[in-house]
Amino acid sequence: ADTSGKRIALSNNYAGNSWRQAMLQSWAQAAKTAISEHQLAAADTFTTPDKEVTTQAAQVQNLILQGYDAIAIDAASPDALNGAVKAACDAHIVVVSFDGIVTAPCAYRIVVDYKKMGEEQVNYLATRFPKGGNLLEIRGLAGTSIDNVIHEGIVAGVAAHPQFKIVGSVEGDWDEATAQKAVASVLSSLPPVVGVVDQGGDGYGAAQAFAAAGRPEPVIIMGNRQDELAWWKQQHDKNGYTTWSATIAPGISSLALWVTQQVLDGKTVPHDLTVPYLQITQADLDQALKTAPVGGVANITYTQQDAIKAIEANSKK
Amino acid sequence: MSGPAALAAEVRSPRPPRQFNARRLFRTALPALSLIIVLLAIRDFNPRAISYFGFNLMLNLAVPVALATVAQLCIITVSDLDLSIGNYVGFIACVTTTWLPTRPWLGAAVILGSIVVYGALGALVQLRQLPSIVVTLGMSFVWLGLALLIRPQPGGTAPSWLAGFMGVHVPFVPFPIVAAVVLAIVMHIVLMKTAFGAVLRGAGGNPAAVARSGWSLLRVKTTAYAMAGVLGSLSGLALVGVSSSAEANMADGYTLLSIAGAILGGAEFVGGRISPVGAVIGALTLQLAAVALNFFQLPELLPGFRIPPEWQVGAQGLILILILAVRALINRGEA
Amino acid sequence: MDREIIQLNAVTKSFGAVQALRGVDLSIQPGQALGLVGHNGAGKSTLMHVLTGTIAPTTGSIASGGGARPDYGVAIAKRLGIRCVFQELSLCPNLTVAENTRIMHPRLRGFGWRRRAGRLITRQLDTMFPDHGIRSDTVISDLSIGRRQMVEIARAFTTTDDPLRLVILDEPTSSLDPSTSRQLLAFTRRFVADGGATILISHLLHEILDYCDRIVVMRDGRVVADEGTAAFDRAKLIVTMGGAAEGHAAEAPVSAATVAAEGPARVRYRPKGETGGTELTAQAGEIIGLAGLAGHGQSDCLVEVFDAAGGRPGRVSVQGPVALVAGDRQTDGIFPLWSIADNITVRSLGSLTQGPLISPQRADALAESWKQRIGIRTPDIHNNILSLSGGNQQKALFARALGSDAEIILMDDPMRGVDIGTKLDVYGLIREEAARGRTFLWYTTEMDELEHCHRIYIFRNGRIVAALPRAELTEERVIHSSFQEAVA
Amino acid sequence: MSGQLAALSRLRTRPWIWSFLGAALVWALAVILAGGHGAWSVITTAIAFSAFTVLVGLGQMFVITLGPGNIDLSLPANIGLASAVAMKVMDGSDGRIALGLLAAVAAGLVIGIVNYLLIRLLRIPPLIATLSSSFVIRSVGISYGRGLQIKPPLAFADLVVARLGGISVLAVLVLLLSILAGVVLARTVYGRSVLAVGQNIRAARLAGLSVRRVRFLTYALCGALGGLCGALLAGFTGGSSLDVGAEYLLTSIAVVVIGGTSVAGGMANVPGLWGAALMLFMIATLLNSSGLGIGVRDLMTGLIIIAVITLAGGRRSLR
């Protein structure tokens, strides 16, 4: 079907960190391509002033009133937006959620396998420390689903490798400063730890806290922020420090845009699409650092072709 | 009596009291004025929004906010401040989605118990003469912790009767407007019109005087806090009714929003000067100001102009400032 | 004779180091108008708080109707029909007149309570102050201090179902103008004639002498005299109160001739919206009286002059630093969290600095010297200001202004609640300071005080309607000008 | 007249003792829980982190002391923007550290002044004025910093985390600053004016104090301290971040009120800021290392705060 007249909106609830900035940039880039190729008429972004789920729900309701054909959402909550999402579906608006997904059955979800991401962290550490050891866990924002799923993955990983033991757990709220403070607050009471498992984006803060306390750096699982990667490289050059990074690429927004376009196009698209998470190994480190702007994040931007491939891959299952 | 005293009858009162009332009336009308300004702006940007369907969508989330705002107002009435209302609403939402559908008795008992706790807080604040801000700050952690214990992950379902109630279709007038009007009237009657409301406000204005007249300040504060507990619980229920599921920190922002709404509506932090109608209007205004932003475009001036994403947050602030500036201008012209 | 309404036996009360009451016996019978006088800080208000149950005595006992009341408190006092108009305002400023009435009467509830409360208070106001001009739906904070006082007094006399036997009036007339005071006092006579009892506290001795049957004099926490009015006259009262001031009493007020009314005007003032008409001017060394009925623009004049200081000359021009002595001390004057010393020195902070810092020694010295000069009764100037009696708080405000570098002192009916002895001292002080070149603008509701002024401006409806030199000042002329329009 | 005035006025200046006692108690519990490990390092860590809390708390305290309704909600946005400004101006070069600090303080100062102008010109309650301005500041921050995390110059980062004998140098500097603030409050005309305005704004005006100037200076001061804190935090956390101030919205208010400053205005308490900041950090330490779930931890945090304030008792009315 012809989608050149369709308008889609991006509902976003936060813009203040590098990940979200990169996410918005990827969206804008894809939107520009789509509009210039007459695949879409408009792809506007809307950002709420606070991170509140209720504000975003109100925003989605307003977007319905604006008469968009589709809404892409990076949701503040998987369930609490369902009321608004359902209203959108009822108004025959296509809803595609990504990163922060919504559970309403009528919506599409582009997810990263967070549980696997958590498990793989422990798996990686098991290759580094076959004898196991103590782990510190940095969690995300309490009470959110992403935090829960990653945590479950980590717990499953530890269950599979019982030589590891989680001796401390703090809330980093996915924010470096918060993570640094939280880690610092427990460090003095912790026995030696060999690894830090986390949710991405708080590795550098943890490293800072360990350095400030004068403790040896454990293997900290990194995110994809440039400062994390730069620190990693610096340590590697200095003493051969090696670790692993797993996160969701902010460019997933561009994938969401193209998937939305495909849905509007009338293609059959499964409601749940799983895409791989972005991982960086020691071998990829230099390449990743090159693409990440200073202070930004390592990223990839997807194309329409990528979207079609992802849809095919998920349809086969 | 003769002479001066007798003459005084005619010449006293250089300022007839009525003049004061006119100013006061104007001040009370200010919140409504802001609301009208916002509505006009919205109509200009998106005429489609000013409809039955549009109001339902724009305002159904304003109902829980308005309830939280009047809950806050009960506390402000006695010259205190509640920093825990947002977390309390989130807690109630978690209780509602976790227990009300399956074990309604347990859920109801927990909600009632929480209201009792709220009342007890008022008693504690009065008995020990504690700053309410610190106590409620502590309580905000308590409610959040309890909510996380009940519902470590988001989810749950709204009891069907609740979702049904919040989605009810009133003929002609959208439900949120009906709800807001009813709320404003009820609160106005309770706080401003009843004999009991006068004592509450009096305790905010001059507690010593109220105590000297033989009232128990303990009872007054307990009542005010318990009322806030009731309204906060209703807010939690309404929120679940709209969003149909819950998470622990879903209403964190209500704390600030409720204070801002009450103040925007003409309440003062101390001294028991409040306006329930103004508070409800203030809550609606704040909600609609956000709407106005989403609709903001200048089709005639700059075709296709949209606020770039990084300025959308700031535009929200500017809109608020703009509303208040217009208010200040009108106020100055009048005064 | 009836049984007593209430009786105090050997009541004492101490606040930390301060002995406010040192063994007071007092018994009050129905049908009696009792006058209570004493210097500032004598313990009058404290005694009244004991009577109404808001303060429990340290030692001593309270009895009523022949029986002892060991657990005496607000509730019992209420049941006994004892009401009090406290010295400091006891209304809720955010409530309306009717709502404040309801606060006092638990009975006023249910449907239509507001109308009933409004009618109750309006009827009482009509009876007591026929010309009050107060609507029952007015919010208290919108009323002038005088009208607030009227509401509070009237409220004390309203009844629903509880008894009303004794009304205590703690300096009720301090914020009322003379004619309203007369209306109040006349009403209390009627109330007493009907079998009620009143206790009237006032520093205006003529009120006590004219309206009371029995006078109790307190000094330093003790009752030093308790006799029928006939046993006293003004002079004897002053002596009994501890009348060191007796000597000054006869001293003649200023004569106009002592000041050379020359030189440039320090203050020029024309009321808002007036172009012609009388202009108020004041020179160095002059004491200028502002007269007229309460609320006719005198306070506005003072505030405008205050605000104009340091600004460009216009309708109001002021040359030199100003300081203001507030009359409404609760809202305009005191800083309730601060000590007496802090309250006195706040106007002079700029001149008490050494380098960037305020010198505590110099601040204390200033406060201490004014405590002595003006006789503030306190063991320690570092005590909280609220530990002072009402009159002594007022003295602290005087000290604040007089102790500053101000050339122009604005006084907003500042003698409210100041005892007679101190008043005479302060009059002397004002004369002395004027002689040194200070200018005083003095709004007063007391005729006697105008005698201390070189020139008097009479205000009516926000306009200046007359300017009288001291020599032409007579009570008739003031009254005539204050009421001119009505007479015409 | 509730009696015992003298004793009371002494008690009113004392509530800060309770926050220190609370901090000590929680610290003891944490040390016991850790089996006696790290007793000293918990203290030094707490001091290092409290420096930032106190720095922001000082500004907020001055504002809150101005009287009911006065509050600065723009601090988090201010801190975030200032961190970006500082890092951008420093540009990773040791020679530009002073310049960067100055720029951050200037940014904060401008924010404070704008806040005051909004309050004054639009005659709106400070709460709403600073809330609105915080939105705008956040946007300025995003478009200025693009959410990028810019690294501090090495010398600056070292300076901010430097310790002498285990004690954070920065904390010592902030301690000196708090002593200065205490002196300003008690002994300068400006400080006294803040206290006077907070008690009775009308009486303050009629006592010849320049109310407007005092309010202006106070909001400007608060903004400037926020800016300074933003720059220092960027050094401490190893890079600018718009979110770095987020936690200071609640924390700045919490340390002020827990520390014994009167929310009704007119009475400030500087030592209490330190007590409260230390106590809050100790609570986090205790609960984070307790191994309890987050729900229980939050619950305990709240209960501890309430317990301490209840034990401390409040102020009693005077008459």
Ligand SMILES: Nc1ncnc2c1ncn2[C@@H]1O[C@H](COP(=O)(O)OP(=O)(O)OP(=O)(O)O)[C@@H](O)[C@H]1O
């Ligand atoms: N709450 C208090 N704390 C400490 N001292 C107090 C307190 N209340 C009153 N006092 C002291 O008790 C004494 C009596 O005060 P009281 O108010 O009874 O005097 P008063 O006779 O009413 O004086 P005035 O004519 O000035 O009103 C004074 O020395 C006063 O300073």
Ligand SMILES: Nc1ncnc2c1ncn2[C@@H]1O[C@H](COP(=O)(O)OP(=O)(O)OP(=O)(O)O)[C@@H](O)[C@H]1O
């Ligand atoms: N001369 C003054 N000095 C210090 N503070 C003042 C002064 N005048 C007013 N204020 C205080 O400033 C605040 C605003 O005062 P107000 O509403 O009177 O503004 P305004 O000065 O009259 O405005 P405008 O500039 O329009 O005349 C009030 O809190 C008031 O107490």
Ligand SMILES: [Mg+2]
């Ligand atoms: Mg007295």
Ligand SMILES: [Mg+2]
């Ligand atoms: Mg003005």
